[in-house]
Amino acid sequence: MFNFFKKKFADPTPAVRAEAAATDAPASMQRQSWLSKLKAGLRKTGGSIATVFIGTQIDDALYEDLESALLMADTGVKATEWLLQDLKRRVKDSRTTDPAAVKGLLVESLCHLLAPLQKPLVIGHYKPTVIMVAGVNGAGKTTSIGKLTRHLADTFRAAAREQLGVWADRNTVDIISQDGGDPAAVSFDAVSAGKARGRDVVLIDTAGRLPTQLHLMEELKKIKRVIQKAGPADDQASATDPTDASVGADSRIPPHEVLLVIDGNTGQNALHQVKSFDDALGLTGLIVTKLDGTAKGGVLAAIARERPVPVLFIGVGEKLEDLETFNAREFAQALLT
């Protein structure tokens, strides 16, 4: 079992990062180029917040401006209140009188707020690991699945080189689809095929366009129920007898992950989607797309405060390399520095 992207992009302490830079230059270069992309993508959101700190005094006006800037960035009332309170405490403790230093303290507050959202996607625990992907029309589901598929193939190839030569030559991706077929039945077929063919991962794309939100939820719930009927996957991590249904039976039943893709551009509306999809489906993670060019990137803080479903990946563009794992500190720094 390994955490997705662990090899390439773990969240290293500075010491480990230095070591990684020495031994794994291409990976750290990739992460560097991702960081500059992330920074560019978040410029619109971060820019208006950063202007609050260009004055010479830390006073009520600064906090009021900051409050407006955070609300404008769709941080939401609750997260904005939390951030202001936490920041004021940090400013008091540090006894700083320099507005520029307050920006650095805001990075710390934001980092603290976002940290619970940071969680790696674990694959390899179940065989196959079944990942159902939901989201409204145009959120970026299919694009994200395409990017993930490529990353997964790379991750497995990297693991294969290091551990098991046999994985290397394996034909990596099958696509199961059926025009006009019942989505739940196609999903069931895909999971069954994944099991029969000994695949590592099954990704299930779903449609976002249905007459109403209610129709969409009902269809997604049905897809989830039908996927469950495909029966338990092999548990690769536990030492228990896989035929003993009384042990860990629930966790082996697919889908192992139910991910919601949200369009970061939709701000507070994305938060509403998280709440309603989570209520209907029991989400295990989020993919937040289109953070490039939006002024509403504060929505991640709102999610952290109001419905902290882990953010597994964030997207800042349409290209393959524009989807990456979410790291709270990177995000806070990219946003504000």
Ligand SMILES: Nc1nc2c(ncn2[C@@H]2O[C@H](COP(=O)(O)OP(=O)(O)OP(=O)(O)O)[C@@H](O)[C@H]2O)c(=O)[nH]1
């Ligand atoms: N700028 C930008 N565009 C993105 C990103 N992710 C996806 N897109 C674009 O968003 C559009 C919609 O993406 P899709 O992947 O088709 O969305 P979907 O959720 O599968 O849509 P439906 O299947 O119709 O429900 C496409 O033009 C993508 O290229 C991103 O991170 N940044």
Ligand SMILES: [Mg+2]
């Ligand atoms: Mg699609």
